[in-house]
Amino acid sequence: MKRLFVKGNEAVAMGAIEAGCRYYFGYPITPQSDIPEYIAREIPKVGGVFIQAESEIASINMLLGASASGARAMTSSSSPGISLKQEGISYMSGSELPGLIVNICRSGPGLGGIDASQADYFQSVKGGGHGGYRIIVLAPDSVQEMYDLTMLAFDLSDRYRVPALLLADAVIGQVKEALVPHPYVAPADLPSKEWAVAGKQGRSDQRIVKSLYLGDGELEAHNWRLHAKYEELKKHEVRFEAYQTEDADFVVTAFGSAARIAKSAVMMAREAGLKVGLLRPVTLFPFPEQALSELADRGIPMLCVELNTGQMVDDVRLAVKCRVDVAFYGRAPGAGSLPTPEEIFKQIQKNMAAKL
Amino acid sequence: MTTQYKQVFGRPESLKDVATHFCPGCHHGTIHRLCAEAMDALDIQQRTIGVASVGCSVFLYGYFDIDVVEAPHGRAPAVATGVKRVRKDDVVFTYQGDGDLAAIGTAEIIHAANRGEAITVIFVNNTTYGMTGGQMAPTTLPQQRTSTSPTGRDVANDGYPIRMAELLAGLEGVAYSTRVAVDSPQHIIAAGKAIHHAFDCQVKSGGFSFVEVLSTCPTNWGMDALKANARVASEMIPYFPLGVFKDAACAEEGA
Numbered sequence A: 001m002k003r004l005f006v007k008g009n010e011a012v013a014m015g016a017i018e019a020g021c022r023y024y025f026g027y028p029i030t031p032q033s034d035i036p037e038y039i040a041r042e043i044p045k046v047g048g049v050f051i052q053a054e055s056e057i058a059s060i061n062m063l064l065g066a067s068a069s070g071a072r073a074m075t076s077s078s079s080p081g082i083s084l085k086q087e088g089i090s091y092m093s094g095s096e097l098p099g100l101i102v103n104i105c106r107s108g109p110g111l112g113g114i115d116a117s118q119a120d121y122f123q124s125v126k127g128g129g130h131g132g133y134r135i136i137v138l139a140p141d142s143v144q145e146m147y148d149l150t151m152l153a154f155d156l157s158d159r160y161r162v163p164a165l166l167l168a169d170a171v172i173g174q175v176k177e178a179l180v181p182h183p184y185v186a187p188a189d190l191p192s193k194e195w196a197v198a199g200k201q202g203r204s205d206q207r208i209v210k211s212l213y214l215g216d217g218e219l220e221a222h223n224w225r226l227h228a229k230y231e232e233l234k235k236h237e238v239r240f241e242a243y244q245t246e247d248a249d250f251v252v253t254a255f256g257s258a259a260r261i262a263k264s265a266v267m268m269a270r271e272a273g274l275k276v277g278l279l280r281p282v283t284l285f286p287f288p289e290q291a292l293s294e295l296a297d298r299g300i301p302m303l304c305v306e307l308n309t310g311q312m313v314d315d316v317r318l319a320v321k322c323r324v325d326v327a328f329y330g331r332a333p334g335a336g337s338l339p340t341p342e343e344i345f346k347q348i349q350k351n352m353a354a355k356l
Numbered sequence B: 001m002t003t004q005y006k007q008v009f010g011r012p013e014s015l016k017d018v019a020t021h022f023c024p025g026c027h028h029g030t031i032h033r034l035c036a037e038a039m040d041a042l043d044i045q046q047r048t049i050g051v052a053s054v055g056c057s058v059f060l061y062g063y064f065d066i067d068v069v070e071a072p073h074g075r076a077p078a079v080a081t082g083v084k085r086v087r088k089d090d091v092v093f094t095y096q097g098d099g100d101l102a103a104i105g106t107a108e109i110i111h112a113a114n115r116g117e118a119i120t121v122i123f124v125n126n127t128t129y130g131m132t133g134g135q136m137a138p139t140t141l142p143q144q145r146t147s148t149s150p151t152g153r154d155v156a157n158d159g160y161p162i163r164m165a166e167l168l169a170g171l172e173g174v175a176y177s178t179r180v181a182v183d184s185p186q187h188i189i190a191a192g193k194a195i196h197h198a199f200d201c202q203v204k205s206g207g208f209s210f211v212e213v214l215s216t217c218p219t220n221w222g223m224d225a226l227k228a229n230a231r232v233a234s235e236m237i238p239y240f241p242l243g244v245f246k247d248a249a250c251a252e253e254g255a
């Protein structure tokens, strides 16, 4: 396969179309508009449908309808638009509908700015809407992963009937890098969508896609069933990158673009003779609790780096259960707030010195 | 000599044989029946997908023997858009109350209509929020008392009731927009024809069709069934005139 030089956002769009997504519903917002622009141009060529909806609320509900009808479908937006989609994501979760939601996260709160940010971590992994649910959250750190994880998101979402969110930011969305596109191969064991509405077509049973359960005990049972799926996800679908952690005395944890910068800092540390590693969660839900816990078993202190004022660090601390110190270095999102590798390297040195 | 009996009235196939939860005198049941009759007459039950809204009619799947998707409050036209784009050859309809369609879902209905989505919308206007206990709706009449307009709707504070059928008729994408009532046998027959025509529009010419049905909510109006029924003609029809406001794409098919 030849290498292409494309933007992260384009890689998402390419991966989605390659994975068989034929329905896209969205509303313009920076820094993700390259996704709808690419899809508006390309999806008609493969017989797909692109709708620019009147709002993010309408787009997520179009996704709900298309997904209820059994189609692979997606929407994309950036933070303020993702807030508007939360109602629909909650309904999709309650109705056990798959579907891909892409958040090219920008800075906030409110209108904030259009700079890279990881401030939507909590909203993504804790169930951003009402009612207590989880969605699959994947965090790419490169253009290649934007492509690969888009495909994976569809597969996981279809398999578990849980909505999937691809959480990236302005850096990963806008950067141009080499991409080696590869053909999509559907997992042979993906379940067929026998629950999808289709008109009864002579069936004796009705197909009903709903989230309302009023019968005695029904809703509680439904919630436990959803919970069991989240536990299955935790058991089988955790993905992370462990970089130079085998012999490490100190580990940096970070995801997405922050992890890219942190990795450079880890390399600097190695050059300076410090045994530092990086643990990068690729799935933010399910979270790599076990991998972090094992590092804590080895007594390895950590530094969590994020483009926010401290969110994932809570989950890292929960995973290590106070056995080791977890320091935090974050930069609140906004223009000019991306940390340099040197800055993170200094944090590594400072925190390692405090330990020795 | 043997007498031949022919059944002239029965339960439509598309409707399940169950008792509804609607209050006595509520028109939702009648409107359900008219939709089911249209599905039977057009022989589309096996390829119809309903989109339920949030309101007293949320249990659409409990009464219609068809596939159903439940939409969030107000979002049924967007959900139906997603369904219809995937299931192009199926018949897709939403069934929405006035709070659902004309307040929280105003953007979704206007834009689905404006895109000319090939769906049918059954809009039940009972001038109040039934399910939540009779609060003021966007269709509540001036001076009408509701639990959130206890001294009567004050247009200076609350604005005016919205005439949705007329409003949507002004959009290019709309093939058919009409307002009917089900408060008398004549009106029920006319309403049945309108609903039939609306589904037929979708089937034959793939247009967006909209039927506003004036309906009762005796429970929240604080009236018995007969008084509530009489209010449709005495108070609602004068403000919400019955009629066809647009019948463009389907005109040549004949009503």
Ligand SMILES: Cc1ncc(C[n+]2csc(CCOP(=O)(O)OP(=O)(O)O)c2C)c(N)n1
Residues within 6 Å of the ligand: B054, B055, B056, B057, B073, B096, B097, B098, B099, B100, B101, B124, B126, B128, B129, B130, B131, B132, B137
């Ligand atoms: C986002 C949201 N807001 C409010 C509600 C509460 N709610 C349920 S039904 C309803 C309105 C029902 O009135 P209408 O649409 O006129 O239908 P009816 O019950 O009269 O048939 C409201 C406000 C809700 N379910 N979701």
Ligand code: SF4
Residues within 6 Å of the ligand: B021, B022, B023, B025, B026, B027, B028, B056, B126, B130, B131, B216, B217, B218, B219, B220
């Ligand atoms: S509350 Fe009103 S709209 Fe709802 S079922 Fe009763 S009468 Fe009908």
